[in-house]
Amino acid sequence: MVVKVNNLVKRYGDLLALDHLNLEVRSGEIFGLLGPNGSGKTTAINCILSLLKYDKGDISVFGKPMTPDAYDIKKDIGVVMQEVAVFNELTVYENIDYFCGLYVSDKAKRRALVDEAIDFVGLNDFRKFRPKKLSGGLLRRLNIACGIAHKPKLIILDEPTVAVDPQSRNKILEGIVDLNKLGATVIYTSHYMEEVEQICSRIMIIDKGKVIASGTKDELKSMITLGEKITLDVFNINEAQIEGLRQLRNITSVEYSGGILEIRSLKGKNNLERVLEYVKSEGISFGKIYSEMPTLNDVFLEITGKELRD
Amino acid sequence: MPVFNLCLKILKKNLPVMSIYFGVFIMVSFIMMSNASGSQTGYSDVKTDIAILADEESVLIDGLKTSLSDVANFIEIGDERSQIQDALYFRRVGYVLRIPSGFTEEFLAGGTPTLSKTVVPGSNSSMYIDMNIEQYLNTARLYANAMPEMPLDELTEAVLGNLSQDTKVSMLSSERIYGEQGMMQYYFNYLAYTFMFVLILGISVIMLVFNDLSIKRRNACSPISASKINFQFYLANMLFTFVSWIILVSVSLAFGHKELSSPNTWYFIFNSLLFALTASGIGFFIGNLVKGREAISAVANSFTLGTCFISGVFVPQVLLGEGVLRLASFFPTYWYVKANAQIAGITNHSWSNLNGVGNTFLVQLGFAAAFFVLAMVVGKRKQMAVEEE
Structure with a gap:
C-alpha cells in the first residue's frame, strides 16, 4: 500500500472538514478523489502531506507514518498543488530547476531531469519565459513540471486542471497517464467527473468530508439503480404519447422540450428497444437518437441528491 | 543550496x-x-586680505602692521576712491584701513584719533580685524597711560610682546566639528x-x-x-x-x-x-x-x-x-x-x-x-x- 489513511478527522472550529475518512492507494494505480468544491479533497491531501494538523487518525505513506519531518518519505513524493506555486522572478527553466533542486543536489543529473520535465509538459519553446508571460494552461503545465521533475514514486495532483483550456487539459491528462505508465502511483483530485472517469483506475467520491462511494468506475455505476438516458430529436408528439412512454417498463421520467425528448430509465435490459418499438408503433417521426450510460455525476446525484458541480 | x-x-x-x-x-x-x-571644515586659521593706506609713518603704526600680519595679508592698492572701490568689489581685499596724518601724535597725547575703514558688506572677517586693531590700540593706550615716559619704540615692543603671548587650550571631548x-x-x-x-x-x-x-x-x-x-x-x-x-x-x-x-x-x-x-x-x-x-x-x-x-x-x-x-x-x-x-x-x-x-x-x-x-x-x-x- 502506498498511502493508507485511517479514520482521519479534521475540524475547522465547528465545521467537520474530514469525517473519519478512510483511504487506501495501491502501488501503480491512478487513484481519483472526486467530490464537489468544499467536499474536503484538498484538506485530505494537505493532511496526507503533513501540511495540516489533524484532530484524529493515522496516515502512512510507503508503509511509514507520515509526519512533517518524514524527509525520507517526502523525497519520493511529487506534489502539484491546486494553487500554482512558482516564482514570478524566475524563468520556466529556473523554476523547475529550483524545485528539482530541493530533491536532487547533483547539478548534471538535475539538468537532465529539468530538460526531461520541460520536454514532458511541452514547454520547450517557453524555457526562458517568466510565469507572468504564460497562459493559464501553460502555467499549469509549468506547475506540473515543477512537481514531477525529480521523478517521484508517488505523485499527488490536486485539481491540476482548474481554469485550463481543453487543449492544455487533454495534454495534462495524457501526461498523467504517461507518468503512471512510467511507474508512478498517482493521486488525482478533481471535481470534473469526466477527467476522473477518463484516467483513474480507482475512484473515491467524497462529500462533506465523508466517503460516499469508492471502487472502479464500473463498480461505482453498478451501485445505482439508474439506467441509460435516451434522447431523441422528435418533430411532433402529443401529451398522450408522452404519457404512454412513461408507462413503459423501467422508464422513470419523460420530458419534452424544444423538439428534444429526454427519457430516463432504471437499470435493466432492452430499455432502448422498448422505447423505439413504442415510437414506431405510435408513428412518431424522429431524427437523431442518443443513448448514454449513467455517469459518475449520476452516481453522485443518486447518492447525495445533488449535482457534483452544485 | x-x-x-x-x-x-x-x-x-x-x-x-x-x-x-x-x-x-x-x-x-x-x-x-x-x-x-x-x-567650512571647522576651525582653522585663515588670513584676511587687507590694505592699509597710511598718511603717516611711525613706530606705532609699524607695530600695528606687525600685529595684524598674523591675521592678515597686506595687499598694495592705489589710493584713489575708484581704485579702493574696485579692489573691494573684485574682492582683492576685504578690508581697507586708512590711518590719517597726525594719528600717532594725537594718540600719544591721550586723544582719540579716528581710523577709517571700508569693508566688503557682510564680511565676518572684518570684525576679526577690528578686534585685533582695537586690542593693539587698547594695549598701547594702557602702556602709554601707565608709563608716559616710555619711549615709543619700547612701548611698541612691549605691546607686541604682550599680544604675542598665547594661551594653550586643550580641547576636551565636546560637540564640535573639526575638519x-x-x-x-x-x-x-x-x-x-x-x-x-x-x-x-x-x-x-x-x-x-x-x-x-x-x-x-x-x-x-x-x-x-x-x-x-x-x-x-x-x-x-x-x-x-x-x-x-x-x-x-x-x-x-x-x-x-x-x-x-x-x-x-x-x-x-x-x-x-x-x-x-x-x-x-x-x-x-x-x-x-x-x-x-x-x-x-x-x-x-x-x-x-x-x-x-x-x-x-x-x-x-x-x-x-x-x-x-x-x-x-x-x-x-x-x-x-x-x-x-x-x-x-x-x-x-x-x-x-x-x-x-x-x-x-x-x-x-x-x-x-x-x-x-x-x-x-x-x-x-x-x-x-x-x-x-
Whole structure:
C-alpha cells in the first residue's frame, strides 16, 4: 500500500472538514478523489502531506507514518498543488530547476531531469519565459513540471486542471497517464467527473468530508439503480404519447422540450428497444437518437441528491 | 543550496531599484564633498586680505602692521576712491584701513584719533580685524597711560610682546566639528537613509516571495527541513546585508579618505555595521508583516524617511525639538546618529570618552535583537496559522 489513511478527522472550529475518512492507494494505480468544491479533497491531501494538523487518525505513506519531518518519505513524493506555486522572478527553466533542486543536489543529473520535465509538459519553446508571460494552461503545465521533475514514486495532483483550456487539459491528462505508465502511483483530485472517469483506475467520491462511494468506475455505476438516458430529436408528439412512454417498463421520467425528448430509465435490459418499438408503433417521426450510460455525476446525484458541480 | 541561490536571484531582479538608492547616496556624498572643499571644515586659521593706506609713518603704526600680519595679508592698492572701490568689489581685499596724518601724535597725547575703514558688506572677517586693531590700540593706550615716559619704540615692543603671548587650550571631548572628521560624520549619518531603505526593500521582497502560502506549502513538501531552508534564507540575507554594508561604507570612506588614518573612522565603521544588523532586523520584521510588493515599497519609504528625519540624519539633532528627539529615541536611527556624533567628538580614547559611545552601541544591539525576535515571533505565529488552516 502506498498511502493508507485511517479514520482521519479534521475540524475547522465547528465545521467537520474530514469525517473519519478512510483511504487506501495501491502501488501503480491512478487513484481519483472526486467530490464537489468544499467536499474536503484538498484538506485530505494537505493532511496526507503533513501540511495540516489533524484532530484524529493515522496516515502512512510507503508503509511509514507520515509526519512533517518524514524527509525520507517526502523525497519520493511529487506534489502539484491546486494553487500554482512558482516564482514570478524566475524563468520556466529556473523554476523547475529550483524545485528539482530541493530533491536532487547533483547539478548534471538535475539538468537532465529539468530538460526531461520541460520536454514532458511541452514547454520547450517557453524555457526562458517568466510565469507572468504564460497562459493559464501553460502555467499549469509549468506547475506540473515543477512537481514531477525529480521523478517521484508517488505523485499527488490536486485539481491540476482548474481554469485550463481543453487543449492544455487533454495534454495534462495524457501526461498523467504517461507518468503512471512510467511507474508512478498517482493521486488525482478533481471535481470534473469526466477527467476522473477518463484516467483513474480507482475512484473515491467524497462529500462533506465523508466517503460516499469508492471502487472502479464500473463498480461505482453498478451501485445505482439508474439506467441509460435516451434522447431523441422528435418533430411532433402529443401529451398522450408522452404519457404512454412513461408507462413503459423501467422508464422513470419523460420530458419534452424544444423538439428534444429526454427519457430516463432504471437499470435493466432492452430499455432502448422498448422505447423505439413504442415510437414506431405510435408513428412518431424522429431524427437523431442518443443513448448514454449513467455517469459518475449520476452516481453522485443518486447518492447525495445533488449535482457534483452544485 | 537551492534556497540560498534563489534568494540571490530574487535580489538580482530587484537590483535596478536598489541601484537608484545607491546612486543617490553616491551623488549626495559627492555634493557634500564639493561643498566641503571650501573653508567650512571647522576651525582653522585663515588670513584676511587687507590694505592699509597710511598718511603717516611711525613706530606705532609699524607695530600695528606687525600685529595684524598674523591675521592678515597686506595687499598694495592705489589710493584713489575708484581704485579702493574696485579692489573691494573684485574682492582683492576685504578690508581697507586708512590711518590719517597726525594719528600717532594725537594718540600719544591721550586723544582719540579716528581710523577709517571700508569693508566688503557682510564680511565676518572684518570684525576679526577690528578686534585685533582695537586690542593693539587698547594695549598701547594702557602702556602709554601707565608709563608716559616710555619711549615709543619700547612701548611698541612691549605691546607686541604682550599680544604675542598665547594661551594653550586643550580641547576636551565636546560637540564640535573639526575638519574632515565632521564630514565623515555626515557621510555616515546619511548612510543610514540608503542603508535602511535598501535593506528593508531587499530583505522584505525575499520574505514576501517565501511567505506566499502556496510557495510555503510547496517548500514544506520537499525533503529539505524547515531549519535548513531558514538557514539558507538567513545566510543569503546576511550576505546581502554584508555586501551592501561593504559598498556603502566603501563609498563613505572613498569620499572621506583623508581621515582613514584616524582611529575614529574605525568607530564610524563599527557603528555602521551595528546599524546594518538593526536595519536587516527591521527588514525581516516588515517582511513578515507586509503583504504585497507595493506595500513594501511604501512602508520602506515612509519608515526610512520618517525615522531619518526625526532622528537627525538630514537635520542635526541639536536643531531638533526635545519632543521630536524623545520620539526618535524609540527608533534605532536616532541612536546610530547619536553614536556618530559621539564618535566625531572623541579626541582622546580614554575609557570615560568611549563609555558613552559603548552604551549607544549596546542600545543599537538591543534594537537589532528586538527586531529579530519580533520577526521570528510574527513568522512563527503565521506558520502556526497556516498549519491550522
